[in-house]
Amino acid sequence: MRKKVLLMGKSGGGKTSMRSIIFANYSAKDTRRLGATMDVEQSYVRFLGNLILNLWDCGGQEAFMECYFAAQKDNIFKNVEVLIYVFDVQSQELDKDLHYYQSCLESILQHSSQAKIFCLIHKMDLVPEDMRESLFNERQSILTNVSKPLQCSCFRTSIWDETLYKAWSQIVYQLVPNVKGLEKTLTNFADIIDADEILLFEKATFLVISHCTRKPHRDARRFEKISDIIKQFKLSCSKLTAAFQSMEVRNSTFACFIELLTPNTYVMVVISDPSISSEVTLMNIRNARKVFEKLEKDVSRN
Amino acid sequence: MIKETLTMVNDIDNDRNDNKTSFMRPNILLTGLRRSGKTSIQHVIFTKIQPSQTQFLKSTPHLTINQFSCGSLINFQVQELPGQLHTFPSLQFSHSNGAQNGQSSLYDDNTTHLVSDGCDIELLLKQCNAVVYIIDAQDDYIQSVSNLNMIIQSGRHVNPRLRYEVFIHKVDQLSEEAKIETQRDIHNQVRDHFADVNGGTDLSPLTSFESNSNAQNILINFHLTSIFDHSIFEAFSKVIQKLIPQFNHLEDLLNYLISASNMEQAFLFDIQTKISIATDSSPTDIQMYELCCDMIDLLINVSQIYGRSNDNIIEAIEDDENEEHVASSIHESTNSYSNTTDEPSSNVFDSMSSSVIKLTGGRALYLKEINRHLALIGVLREETLSKQSIIEYNVNQLKKSILELFHLTCQTSASSLIS
Secondary structure, eight states, rough: OOOEEEEEEEESHHHHHHHHHHHHOOGGGGGGGOOOOOOEEEEEEEEETEEEEEEEEEEOOOHHHHHHHTTTTTHHHEEEEEEEEEEEETTTTTHHHHHHHHHHHHHHHHHTTTTTTEEEEEEEGGGGGGHHHHHHHHHHHHHHHHHHHHOOOEOOOOTTTTTHHHHHHHHHHHSTHHHHHHHHHHHHHHHTTOOSEEEEETTTTEEEEEEEESSSOOOOHHHHHHHHHHHHHHHHHHTTTTOOOEEEEEEESSSEEEEEEEEEEEEEEEETTTSSSHHHHHHHHHHHHHHHHHHHHHHHHO | OHHHHHHHHHHHTTTOOOHHHHHHHHHHEESSSTTHHHHHHHHHHSSSGGGGGGGGOOOSOOEEEEEEESSSEEEEEEEEOOOOEEEEOOOOOOTTTTHHHHTTTSSOTTTTEEEETTTTHHHHHHHSSSSEEEEESOOOOOOHHHHHHHHHHHHHOOOOOEEEHHHHHEGGGHHHHHHHHHHHHHHHHHHHHHHHHSSSSOOOOSSSSSSSOOGGGGGEEEEOOOOTTTTHHHHHHHHHHHTTTTTHHHHHHHHHHHHHHHHEEEEEEETTTTTEEEEEOOOOOOOHHHHHHHHHHHHHHHHHHHHHHHHHHHHHHHHHHHHHHTTTTTTTSSOOOOOOSSSHHHHHHHHTTTTEEEEESEEEEEEEESSSEEEEEEEEEEEGGGGHHHHHHHHHHHHHHHHHHHHHHHHHHHHHHHO
């Protein structure tokens, strides 16, 4: 199953850096060595095993941009599932950026009107903390207006913190087939094993694609934080040419298990009942594997 | 117990040079030229500052003393002495412990006395157990080395058993060959200086990154360090391991543990600073050490998200305010969400804290809490983990032994001071 994802925005906005971190295991520091993308770089990313994300990283230099709306228009804007438009928050040419954005939207409306649109206000780390919220809200309202009649979802992001994972989790969530079925099964699973929370990650990117929360938690940003924490540890392991397979972390108030669930997903189970031993939870996860694997197979068959 | 403590306090003033006092609180003198990186090193290790933030640190004006302790078990003093040394010929100075006559016979009339910023170097050298000297490898280090030589010269008079640890610092920008070359060069300069002065020293040749030169009883070690990777932690760990009086016992205990539990390696880490205070005798490679540090980060970060009881609402709100600020600096070399204060880390690291991480290739990491500040990390094969109960039993025994060891150390020091 192939899904086409367009990544567009002005040159130097951060598109290639983002994609390298999420899909190619770059660390934020590594992205410094990336150069400008020439024309369109297409990459195929295997996601959840049978889903292929066809990423079109469109170089943002003006010469290329002009081309996209002229000669290459059909080629680029047909069959798009998701359009991700990246705005550099420090850009001095907001009007010009919006102009290009609108051109994209026109083309999308023409060729792929069902596409989902995401706007990322990127490089937020360069904005002083106390101004971030207001600046983002301001940009969000501008973009929402400009995008009419299409709808766009806006996120503020930076490669230097977990906001990157939050945005991409949402993006990818739109692309996961049968995500509702997945959530229902997760909820069922959580009820049976009495877990506080269960997260489902895609294996390569560790983006959270589904979750079930049975006990309210005060930290709304924990999903992306966990993605970030695990991804960083994964990168450390790779220095030893090893990768981690599973982990268990506990203290007196909780126990958390991260295990492979299906060949393409990892599950994280958080349990705060101290009377439940590790072995019981691990056994439950092992038994649940069969159910989730079957679910994945059914979806791919359809 | 209370009476004994009072007596102890009185005795301390009189016995400043007593070995037992320094036994309880090893003293490290951290020095080097201006801008060599001393304050940055202290901040990166002992507080949670990000390495890139250290460029904003102000210059240290005078002698600063920092205490570092793992609870009450291991106590350190790091005395940071800034700036340039000056020599004053034949300066009379008095020791406040009243042993003046005995001391002055060590000096000729022509001896120069080192003073830095009004502090008497010799006094400091006498009271410390190790000198950590920082040389900026990116700068021209000739003056730095001659400073070092002056200090060693001074130190030989007052404290012959003093250990010198030279950090050849800021090497992150140098290539491998440049690093080796720099270390060899500095080593040669020091050797040549003392060869000239004393004629016929017999320094052992440089064979690896750490060299021990035992000529004329100068104990000196060289380390290549940088605050932008784990090398500074590893170097500091080695310095501290040699100063902890219990190190040999700890090493023995860890050796027993790995042979009884079939582990490959075992480390004892301080959670806060990620310095390993003891390891078993097998050779360690820095990558495994780094992975263990990352494991500690993982444990603390995950525990901070999920491991707090929901009753602690006030503390949680305060931390949330700090989280925004902290999260933006996560991607620097230390991956840590913890704040610059001690509280959050030790709050979530409690007596039941443990972690098991299985890696591909059949290896696993096993972490268990020893006390609020220390954790044991063992590297073992995955098959060994099937006997987890045996390992847990052994680790519990180790934990009891370590706590007893420190308890006894405290008691012995306390009682010997009184007698």
